[in-house]
Amino acid sequence: MSLFSIGLSGLNTAQNALTTVGHNISNAATTGYSRQNTLIASAGAQPGAGGYYGQGSNTTSVVRVYSDFLNSQLRNAQGASAQLSTYSNQISQIDNLLGDQSGGLAPVMQSFFSAVQGVSNTPADPSARQALLNAGQSLAGQMRSVNNYFQQLQQGVNxxxxxxxxxxxxxxxxxxxxxxxxxxxxxxxxxxxxxxxLDQRDQVASQLTQLIGAKVVVQDGGVYNMTFGSGQALVMGSNAFSLKAVASAADPSSTTIAYTLPNGNSVEMDTSTITGGSIGGMLQYRSQTLNSAQNAIGRLSVTLGQAYNAQQALGVDLTGQTGGNLFKIGSPVAIGNTNNTGSAQVTATISNTANLTTSDYTLSYDGTNYNLVRASDNKTVATAAGAGATFPMTLSADGLNIQVSSAMSANDSFQIQPTRNVAGLMDMAITDPAKIAAAGPLRTTAAATNTGSGTATVTKVTSGFSMPASAITATYNGASYVFTDASGATVTPTSSAPNASGNGTDYTFNGITVTLGGTPKAKDSFTLTPNLAGVSDNTNALAMAKLQTAKTIGGISNFNDAFAQLVNDIGSKAKSISIASTSQDSITTQAQNAQQAVSGVNMDEETVSMMRFQQLYQANARVLQTASTLFDSILGIN
Known part of the structure; x- marks a missing residue:
């Protein structure tokens, strides 16, 4: 091997190394670029007189400075960060809506309660009655507005x-x-x-992980296969399997993910198996927060509406008529799965608003039993045998009655949404202030000639009551009361029993209970008069006012408590997710720093390497120059 060849090999080696260094420097700011290194090896030696003489150097390869372990850690951290960041950004929208103390639902509810109190204070005042209608309209409008906002969020997720x-x-x-x-x-x-x-492929794999939490499986030969969910293949070698965003079979208004099989058919996935990435965060946000929050607003609207409608029906308006509904409210919805093969129809009604939850339900038939499953905890809350069942069949749970019209086919199912969109249908049912049933149906008057300390009080009115055809006079005969109508004919109470408090006796007339207590004397009497005008009577309005603090939701919460709990739950979850997102971002930054410490381009190091290889190039050039001088010297010998 000549000195020329050795010098030339060194020049080539130095040039290759300088090319790699230059490539590193030019890509120092390129996302996903891994620093490259030129591998240099001795060209070996050959025997000669006195020993082995070297043959210079060779460039064996240019490789990435790369750690598969660190890159895998970084991908996983980025997928987790994307999931939490997406969840945090989405839930903050609900938190901002519900937490608005100036323009949100809370002040409108309070204005409505204040207006009800105003009618109870001055039941004959037309302006107070009109203020109640206006406040009710504002409350219903705000309920619809909040529900519309939730629907926009649902559409945004889709x-x-x-x-x-x-x-x-x-x-x-x-x-x-x-x-x-x-x-x-x-x-x-x-x-x-x-x-x-290879860097481009790693960058694409990172993007997939941030989108859907995909996992990399390295095949023999270094081929990347990617899976997601519960192991579904997304990429297998040179084949990619497409996903589809499709309308859910259980609820067509909700977009879900479908996986494409090798034969081209699509299969709707169980979205609970998709974790990681922004898609995982979006699905988790919808299932764990958005749906339940919208259901909670619906529950609040239907509970409030039914409570005031029920109380309104126990009073009389200014025309002497039994009160009609104060609010229009929505109803539960049952959605048949699009894959159902049977013709059964399912309907749902609310039997007890106090027991309503904020969950959806799934009614399915497995060929043997009908099962009603609560989505929030996946618990079966009602079941019925299919064999020998009589239709229509009713299953009851959590304040709901689920009616099945006819036998369902095996594996058919229905999704029950008791309160999802009911707030969007809330409105006032009356526009005439005179129709507010502020008065009670019966008035009691003590005779001016009474000498005892007896009392007569209307203590209970039940649904479906009817007012007496005429006034009833209750006369104490020294032992008990005798009841007569305007013509003097005897009237027999529907029922009578000792008062629960022990202070008198309850007499019920067609759903209206009057408690006669105290210590009357013989010939004392009271007149029970049908309230045919309802003027200046606030009996029923007082009962309406008490609904503000009544434990109407779950038997433990009033309307304000239920809304405050929703605001608190969303706020706490939003804060928790935000903290988790920040923490995960810190972990991701640490993983990125660790990966960049190995694979990133360090300009100081590259500068030193450039100087080193430049000197190597110059030194090898000097070797060639020396070889040339020696050769010239040999040629110049005479």
Missing amino acids: SQLQSSVTQVNAYAQQLAQLNTQITQATAAAGGQPPNDL
Whole structure:
């Protein structure tokens, strides 16, 4: 081996190394770029007189400075960060809506309660009655507005899922193509790694992880396969399997993810298995927060509406008529699965608002039993045997009655949404202030000639009551009361029993209970008069006012408590998710710093390397110059 060859090999080696250093420097700011290193080896030696003499150096390969472990850690951390960040950004919208103390639902509710109190204070005042109608209209309007906002959030989730699925498919196709290109490039270069293509593939894999929490499985030969969910393949070598954003079979208004099988058919996935990435965060936000929050507002509207409607029906208005509904309210919805094969119809009604939850339900038939499952905790809350069942069949749970019209086919199912969109249908049922049933149906008057200390009080009015045809006179005969109508005919109470408090006796007339107590004397009497005008009587309005603090929700919460609990739950969850997101971002930053410490381009190091290889180049050039001088000297010998 001549000195010329040795010097030339050194020049080539130095030039290759300088090229790699220059490539590193030019890509120092390129996202996903891994620093490259030129591997240099001795060209070996050959025997000669006195020993083995070296043959210079060779460039064996250019490789990435890369840690598969650190890159895998970084991908997983980025997927977790994307999930929590998406969840946090979405839940903050609900938190801001419900937490608005100036323009939100809370002040409107309080204005309505104040207006009810105003009617109870001055039942004959037309302005107080009109103020109640106005406040009720504002409350119903705010309920509809909040529900509409929740519907917009639901549509936003659908839209973002569709957009994200399009991105997933594009990245999956790109990664499959890169797998092919890397295999071909490696073969064409005699097994040398195509470093820049490898970096591009890692970057695409990172994007997929941030979108859907996909996992990388390295196949023999370095091919990337990617899976997601419960192991579904997204990329297998050079093949990419597309996802679809489709309308859920259980609820067509909700977009879900469908997986494409190798034969081209699509299968709707169980979205609970999709974790990680922005899609996982979006699905988790919808299932764990958005749906239940919208249901909670619906429960509040239907509970409040039914409570005031029920109390309104126990009074009389200014025309002497029994009160009609104060509010229009929505009803539960039962949605048949689009894959159902039977013809059964399912309807749902609310039997007891106090027992309502904020969960949806699924009614399914497995071929043997009908099962009603609560979605919030996946608990079966009602069941019925299919064999020998009589239809229509009713299953009851959590304040709901679920009626099945006829036998369901095996594996058919229905999703029950008791309160999802009922707030969107809330409105005032009356517009005439005179129709507010502020008065009680019966008035009691003590005779002016009474000498005892007896009392007569209307203590209870039950649903479906009817007022007496005429006034009833209750006369104490020294032992008990005798009841007569305007003509003097005897009237027999529907029922009579000792008062629960022990202070008198309860007499009921067609659903109206009057308690006669105290210590009357013989010939004392009281007149029970049908309230045919309802003027200046606030009996029923007082009962309406008490509904503000009544434990009407779950037997433990009033309307304000229920809304405050919802605000608190959303606020606490939003804060918790925000903290978790910040913490995860810190972990991701640490993982990125660790990865960059190995694979990132350090300009100081590259500068030193450039100077070193520049000197190497110059030194090898001097070797060539020396060889040339020696050769010239030999040629100059005479």
